[in-house]
Amino acid sequence: MAAKIQITRKSYLVIAACIALVATGLWWTLGGSGTQTAQQKKKGTPSIAVLAGKALRKDVPFRVESLGTVQPLVSVSIRSRVDSQVLKVHFEDGAKVNEGDILFTLDSRAIDAQIKQAEATVTRDKAQIEKAERDSERIAGLVAKGTISQVQEADAKTNVEVLKATGAQNEANLQNLRVLRTYYDVKAPVSGRIGIANVRQGAIVRSADAGTPLATINQIAPIYVAFGIPERFIPELRTAGDTAKVEVQFQSELTLSGGKVAFIENTVDPQTGTILVRGIFENSDEKLWPGTLASVRVTLRTDANLVTIPSEAVQSGQKGTFVFVIENNVARVRNVKVLRTADGETVLAEGLEGNETVVIDGQLSLRDGSRVEIKSRQAGS
Helix, strand or coil: CHHHHHHHHHHHHHHHHHHHHHHHHHHHHHHHHHHHHHHHHHHCCCCEEEEEEECEEEEEEEEEEEEEEEEEEEEEEECCCCCEEEEEECCCCCCEECCCCEEEEECCHHHHHHHHHHHHHHHHHHHHHHHHHHHHHHHHHHHHHCCCCHHHHHHHHHHHHHHHHHHHHHHHHHHHHHHHHHCCEEECCCCEEECCCCCCCCCEECCCCCCCCCEEEEEEEEEEEEEEEEHHHHHHHHHHHHHCEEEEECCCCCEEEEEEEEEEEEEEECCCCEEEEEEEECCCCCCCCCCCEEEEEEEEEEEEEEEEEEHHHCEEECCEEEEEEEECCEEEEEECEEEEEECCEEEEEECCCCCCEEEEECHHHCCCCCEEEECCCCCCC
C-alpha cells in the first residue's frame, strides 16, 4: 500500500513540471512577442534605400540619330586615253596631290613626230597660199590690160581658196595632235589623296582597257558623311536647312562637329522608309576618312524650357509611363508623358513641373506611399 502512494506522488511531480513549462511558454508567447511587436510599431515601417535624381527645366536640342558612312566629295579613277608605255610614275602611293600635278608620263615619241610633221605641213600650206595670192594679183593686173582672159583670173582665185581650205584642214589636224599629246602627261583632275599606283614604269597601258584604273584620287577636304533619316523628319529637316548641325562620333569615341546638311535626296526609299542625306565637313585635318562608319547626330532645332529627368527614372506600367517622386521621404507615383530622349535624359511633355526629386534606382521595391531613404551614389557606379 505504501509503494502505491509513492508512485502517485511522483506522477504529481511530473504533472506539475509540465504545467510549469506550459506556463512559461504562454508567458513568452504573450508577453515577450507582444513586447517585440510593440517595439516594431514604435520604430515604424523600415525605409527603402534608393538613388535619386532631379527633374530640371532647360533648353533641349531636337536631334535625329543615324548610322552614316564617310564618302569622298569626288572620286576619280585615272585611266589612259591612249595606247602607250609608262615611262615614269611621279607620285608615292597614298600621297596628297593637287589638281594639275603630273601623275604618269607615257612614251610620246610617236605623237611628237606626228606633230612635227603636221607643223611642217601647215608651214608649207601657208607658203603655197602666199604664192597663190601673189599669182592671183598678177593675173588680175594682166586681165585689166586685156593680156589674158578672165577665165584664168577665176581659176587663180579658185586655187587660192582651195589652198586655204587645205591649210585649214591641216591646221585642225595639228591642233588635234597637240590635244592628243596632252594625254601622254597624265595629270590629276582634282586635288585629294591618291591611292596605289596599279601600273609601274615600263608597263603597257591601253585606252580600251576598262579594268583596273591607273590610280584613284579621292577628294577628302571637304568630305561627305552620308546617312539616312526616317521620312517623318523630312519637314523639320527642310525647315532647318543650312542651320541644321551635323556631328559624327566614331567607335574610338572621337567626336567631330561643324558639319552642315549639303544634300537631301529627292526620293524616299520605299523599302526602308528613310531618305538619304549628306552632311559636309571641311575636314582640313583629314580626320574623316572615306569608308569609315560613324554615328551621326543632326540637330534640327533647340526647344526652350522643357522638363528633363534621368532616363533611368521612367517606368512602364499598365496605365502607361510613370515615375516615383520623393516627397518628405515618401515615394509617390506620378504619371508622365514622354516626349523624346536626348543625351541620356528623357524629355517630358507633361507630368512634372521641373523641380521634383525622382527615384532612378530601386523602383522594384517601391509602392505608392513607400518610405524611402536616399543613398549616395558610389564612385564608379
